[in-house]
Amino acid sequence: MAARYVVAPVAEIPPGGRKVVEAGAGRRIVVFNLEGEFFALLDRCPHQGGRLSGGKLCGLVESDEPGVFHYDRKGEILRCPWHQWEFDIRTGKSRHDPNRTRTRAFPAHVESGAALTQEGPYVLETFPVRVEEDYVVVEA
Amino acid sequence: MNVVRPIAAPGRPAVATLGLFDCDIHPRPLSLEEYRPWLSTEMWHRVQTYGIRARHGFAKGYPFPKAAPFASRRDAWPPGKLPGTDLDFMRQQHLDYHGIDIGVLNPLQPSGQGDQNDALSAAMTYAVNEWQLERWLKNEPRLRASVVVPYEDGEASAREIRRRAGDPRFVQVLLLSRTAEPLGRKRYWPIYEAACEAGLPVAFHAFGYSGWAMTNGGWPSFYIEEVSEHATSCQAQVASLIVEGVFERFPTLKILMIECGFAWIPSLGWRLDKHWRKLKDEVPHLKRAPSEYLREHFYVSTQPIDEPEQPEHLLDVMSWIGWDRILYASDYPHWDFDDPRTAFPSFIPAERRRDIFGANARALYGIPAV
Numbered sequence: 171m172a173a174r175y176v177v178a179p180v181a182e183i184p185p186g187g188r189k190v191v192e193a194g195a196g197r198r199i200v201v202f203n204l205e206g207e208f209f210a211l212l213d214r215c216p217h218q219g220g221r222l223s224g225g226k227l228c229g230l231v232e233s234d235e236p237g238v239f240h241y242d243r244k245g246e247i248l249r250c251p252w253h254q255w256e257f258d259i260r261t262g263k264s265r266h267d268p269n270r271t272r273t274r275a276f277p278a279h280v281e282s283g284a285a286l287t288q289e290g291p292y293v294l295e296t297f298p299v300r301v302e303e304d305y306v307v308v309e310a
Numbered sequence: 311m312n313v314v315r316p317i318a319a320p321g322r323p324a325v326a327t328l329g330l331f332d333c334d335i336h337p338r339p340l341s342l343e344e345y346r347p348w349l350s351t352e353m354w355h356r357v358q359t360y361g362i363r364a365r366h367g368f369a370k371g372y373p374f375p376k377a378a379p380f381a382s383r384r385d386a387w388p389p390g391k392l393p394g395t396d397l398d399f400m401r402q403q404h405l406d407y408h409g410i411d412i413g414v415l416n417p418l419q420p421s422g423q424g425d426q427n428d429a430l431s432a433a434m435t436y437a438v439n440e441w442q443l444e445r446w447l448k449n450e451p452r453l454r455a456s457v458v459v460p461y462e463d464g465e466a467s468a469r470e471i472r473r474r475a476g477d478p479r480f481v482q483v484l485l486l487s488r489t490a491e492p493l494g495r496k497r498y499w500p501i502y503e504a505a506c507e508a509g510l511p512v513a514f515h516a517f518g519y520s521g522w523a524m525t526n527g528g529w530p531s532f533y534i535e536e537v538s539e540h541a542t543s544c545q546a547q548v549a550s551l552i553v554e555g556v557f558e559r560f561p562t563l564k565i566l567m568i569e570c571g572f573a574w575i576p577s578l579g580w581r582l583d584k585h586w587r588k589l590k591d592e593v594p595h596l597k598r599a600p601s602e603y604l605r606e607h608f609y610v611s612t613q614p615i616d617e618p619e620q621p622e623h624l625l626d627v628m629s630w631i632g633w634d635r636i637l638y639a640s641d642y643p644h645w646d647f648d649d650p651r652t653a654f655p656s657f658i659p660a661e662r663r664r665d666i667f668g669a670n671a672r673a674l675y676g677i678p679a680v
Contacts, residue, residue: 218652224385251384252647254377 172276172309177201180280180304183208186245190223193276193310198223201278201306202259204245209259210278210308211248216264216271220252227259277309319409323651325660329668329679330650332413333611334515334568334639335404335453337446338380338394342420344445348437356430363426365490365521373519374533378645386643393643397450404642405452408650411668412677414454415442416484416515416568421458423486424518431460435470439480447479454675456484456513464500471501475508481675482511486518487540487570493547494554502560511564511609511674514547516540544570545578548604552582555595557603564674566609568639573616576630579604605632609674611639612666613648621657633662637671 177191183203190213193199198213200223213223229244247265248257256265262275283303322330339345346354366373378384382393386403394400405413422434435458442455457474459467467483474480483505491497493514505512517540523529524539544567557563579601586593586600596603610631618624628636641647654663672679 218649220383220649221385226384249384252645252649254645 175308175310176281176286176305177308178306180306183306186227188223191308193308197310199276199308199310201308202227202248204259208278208280208306210276210310211257211259211262212274212276214273215250215252215255216273217250217253217255220250222248222250222257222273224251225249226251228256230265279307280304281307319406321407321649321651322409323663323667325663326409326650326667328664329411329672330409331638331668331671331675331677332404332408332410332640332642332650333513333566333637333671334613334641335400335413335415336394336418336642336644337400337415337442338392338417338419339441339445340391340395345434345437345441347444348440349433353430353433356427357434360427360430362420362422362430362434364519365424365426366519373529374536376645377533381645382643383645383647386647397446400642401450404640405450408640410452410640412454412671412675413452414456414481414675415446416456416513417442417458418486418515418517423458423460423484424462424489424520425460428460428463428466432463432466432470435460436473439470439474443479454481455479456482457510458484459501461485461498461501462490464497468500468504471504471508471510475504475510480510481677482513482566483508485512485514487514487516487544487547487567488518488520488522488524489547490520490522492550492554494550494552494556496554499556499559502556502563506560506562509562509676511566513566513568514544514570516544516567516569540570541574545574548575548578548608549582549600551607552600552603553593553596555593557607558595558597563607564609565607566611566637566674568611569613569641570610571614571616572610572631572636573618573624573627575604575608575610576627579630605630605635609635609637609670611637612653613639613641614646615648615653621655624655625658628658628662633665634670634673636666637674638667 175193178189183189185203185205188200188202190198190200199210200213201210213221215222226249227245228247228249229241230247232240246259248259257273262273264271283305286305342357380393386393388396388399417438421438422431425431438458447453447455457471457480459470461467471483582600
């Protein structure tokens with residue numbers, strides 16, 4: 171079963187923002203906030219190993235025929251900083267070969283600090299300081 | 311006792327046991343001011359007043375968008391500066407990280423090469439050569455310089471090569487691949503003569519603007535066409551160098567093609583040979599089959615390597631060109647950079663990769679083993 175990593179208070183990753191976290195021994199994961207939804211990808215491009223966290227977030231340009239373009243899904247497509255390979259931050263799948271070329275995507279969600287402090291089996295005595303904040307949790 | 315030693319270069323491929331040479335690193339100045347110490351007052355005035363005028367129709371920028379700003383990796387921007395402008399940043403991200411033993415500088419932009427104004431081109435390229443020594447090599451023993459020449463002016467180029475001859479900091483003469491006339495034409499022969507005298511290979515790096523459209527059907531619409539087109543324009547350069555008899559006149563001349571791809575080379579050799587058998591009366595100065603000159607005098611760099619679907623096709627092509635003729639290139643800091651650990655598929659035998667990383671460049675550049 172995947173371990174759960176509490177990686178940041180929600181406020182630390184604003185909408186459109188990202189944070190690189192370490193989850194497990196040396197495993198780098200980049201977490202994105204897409205208008206309140208959180209997504210986590212392995213910070214390594216399957217092509218030549220570029221760090222995806224240094225990439226630009228863009229949208230998707232699609233075309234039904236030459237000269238006709240649609241631009242949508244703004245901020246959901248991550249471009250590797252090296253060779254411009256594009257990945258869907260929702261799934262980790264590449265745009266050019268989604269089934270075979272993909273970076274690993276991990277479930278990420280928000281939990282309340284109050285709930286997180288209830289987890290066991292070993293719960294320290296806590297003081298009610300920041301437990302009302304929400305935290306981003308990555309399952310990796 | 312066990313001693314834990316830190317990994318000196320985490321990005322160095324283990325197979326590079328004969329050294330790691332990178333024959334394609336691109337430095338650039340933050341601004342033209344960096345060249346000013348080596349430009350005369352008059353030339354500085356010209357640069358300021360008239361600017362650099364490449365042989366294409368745009369006053370500024372390139373004819374095609376370069377995939378990424380300054381054609382560079384998004385993570386290769388030193389804080390507050392442009393990619394390729396900061397030696398410390400280059401050390402940290404590339405030379406140290408990948409454990410590069412020798413890196414050859416190929417200054418592309420702005421260098422004055424191919425400028426419309428021959429005198430300005432000569433002055434600029436001289437300044438760029440001095441700048442490489444002062445700004446880069448003086449502080450970094452792993453780097454080597456290219457003799458940047460004003461290649462549209464053969465005599466001025468030869469003067470610049472002779473000025474650098476015998477200086478081991480310069481390891482090659484640098485041209486760009488698109489020139490005003492095919493490279494075998496006599497106007498360029500002074501370059502080859504001076505290079506042979508100096509014992510330097512002549513490298514041509516893909517790109518540059520010739521004043522002509524880059525395809526013989528005119529200007530293409532997209533950057534993907536521009537970068538794929540090198541396969542055809544470089545064929546024309548290779549054919550010209552061979553057929554004009556350059557290698558009969560300069561039998562020690564070595565040509566390195568950087569970033570031009572290479573899977574097209576065998577088919578060019580086959581086609582030239584096929585026609586030569588019937589048409590050699592037209593070119594009696596050629597004493598041997600064209601493919602013999604091709605295999606004897608030409609070297610290629612790997613980035614960006616061709617990627618056939620069938621592994622054996624790549625091995626066949628590399629074997630035809632010659633396993634000792636292929637050099638590793640990173641193209642740092644450009645966007646299509648090749649990481650030496652992942653640039654080559656593992657089906658290329660380890661000892662071949664070892665030579666591509668080290669032995670072949672060492673032999674071409676005449677750099678003895680450390």
